[in-house]
Amino acid sequence: MLKLFADLTKFGIVVFSVLAGLAGYATGFQNEDSFDWKIFLKVILGIYFLSSGCLALNQVQDAKLDAKMPRTILRPIPSGKIKPAAAAILAVLFTLVGLQLLFEVQVVAGLVGLLSVFLYNGPYTLYLKRKWAYAAVPGAIPGALPVTIGYAAANPDIFNSESIYLFLIMFLWQMPHFWVLAIRYKDDYAAGGIPTLPVAKGLDITLYQIVMYTFAYVGVALAAPLFVHVNWLYILLTLPLVFKIIQELVRYYKSKGEQRWLAFFMWLNVSMLIFILIPVIDKWNFLFLGRG
Numbered sequence: 458m459l460k461l462f463a464d465l466t467k468f469g470i471v472v473f474s475v476l477a478g479l480a481g482y483a484t485g486f487q488n489e490d491s492f493d494w495k496i497f498l499k500v501i502l503g504i505y506f507l508s509s510g511c512l513a514l515n516q517v518q519d520a521k522l523d524a525k526m527p528r529t530i531l532r533p534i535p536s537g538k539i540k541p542a543a544a545a546i547l548a549v550l551f552t553l554v555g556l557q558l559l560f561e562v563q564v565v566a567g568l569v570g571l572l573s574v575f576l577y578n579g580p581y582t583l584y585l586k587r588k589w590a591y592a593a594v595p596g597a598i599p600g601a602l603p604v605t606i607g608y609a610a611a612n613p614d615i616f617n618s619e620s621i622y623l624f625l626i627m628f629l630w631q632m633p634h635f636w637v638l639a640i641r642y643k644d645d646y647a648a649g650g651i652p653t654l655p656v657a658k659g660l661d662i663t664l665y666q667i668v669m670y671t672f673a674y675v676g677v678a679l680a681a682p683l684f685v686h687v688n689w690l691y692i693l694l695t696l697p698l699v700f701k702i703i704q705e706l707v708r709y710y711k712s713k714g715e716q717r718w719l720a721f722f723m724w725l726n727v728s729m730l731i732f733i734l735i736p737v738i739d740k741w742n743f744l745f746l747g748r749g
Contacts, residue, residue, distance in 0.1 A: 465516060465533045465544060466551070467508035474603040477627060478504035483737040484619050484685070490545050490611075499558045500566075500610045504603055507555025507570050508725060511577050511599075513548035516542055518582050526645040559606060565613035566606050573602040590657035592636045592690030596628075601627035604733060622684030623733050625677045630729040632670035633706075639721045640714045665711055671706050671725075675699045678732045685736040694735060698728045 524535035533539045560567030577599035585592035604623040609615050639653040646653045655663040681687050705721040
């Protein structure tokens with residue numbers, strides 16, 4: 458039962474969303490504000506329920522497509538492990554609970570959460586991903602909003618440089634992240650009739666786009682001092698990570714996407730978490746180092 462629930466709500470992705478939200482909350486939280494455990498737990502649970510609900514609803518919406526692809530045919534709905542109606546009820550319930558918790562914490566956080574639901578389960582899922590090769594780009598907007606939700610829960614000024622940096626990191630990361638998988642599972646997406654970039658435009662164009670977005674992604678990471686306050690941790694972690702990502706990108710590109718895809722994919726994922734955690738650690742390291 459737990460595995461069924463985890464598969465329906467895509468627990469691994471939810472964990473990423475919650476971690477991103479926590480990074481946003483910790484970055485937006487001001488030193489002079491009093492910490493409230495109840496609010497903190499509401500933020501965690503709000504993002505958890507909202508992400509779980511959106512992803513479960515996505516599986517309801519994509520059930521017929523999932524049944525056509527070998528990679529997804531064993532998901533809970535196409536495999537018959539759960540009825541679409543039951544999954545939809547759980548998805549809507551979780552989404553509403555998540556939104557309620559976020560609105561209780563901060564109205565702006567709730568509004569950003571509502572926007573993410575609309576964009577992901579509306580235009581992206583119902584139309585863009587089924588019709589457009591570059592759907593991953595607008596689809597990355599709701600995918601990046603968990604970090605903004607977390608930030609808004611602590612600081613409703615989501616258009617400042619800190620919040621923009623966090624959003625850009627998560628937004629730009631998603632294109633190479635997704636297109637690597639799209640190349641890997643090109644035949645599956647073709648079988649499902651989903652015009653991902655490698656299916657609709659071919660391998661060369663997809664690799665070119667991966668290179669361009671990866672450079673944009675690491676470029677924002679290197680430009681972190683323009684957005685957030687950073688010090689020694691920025692040099693210690695960002696520069697080596699950027700070098701490693703570029704190294705794996707070159708290897709992946711030279712092999713035409715056939716070799717070291719997993720290494721490149723994993724370094725992208727690890728780096729994203731580190732890039733959004735650097736401002737957090739920099740801001741709050743005095744708690745551990747004893748500096749005022």
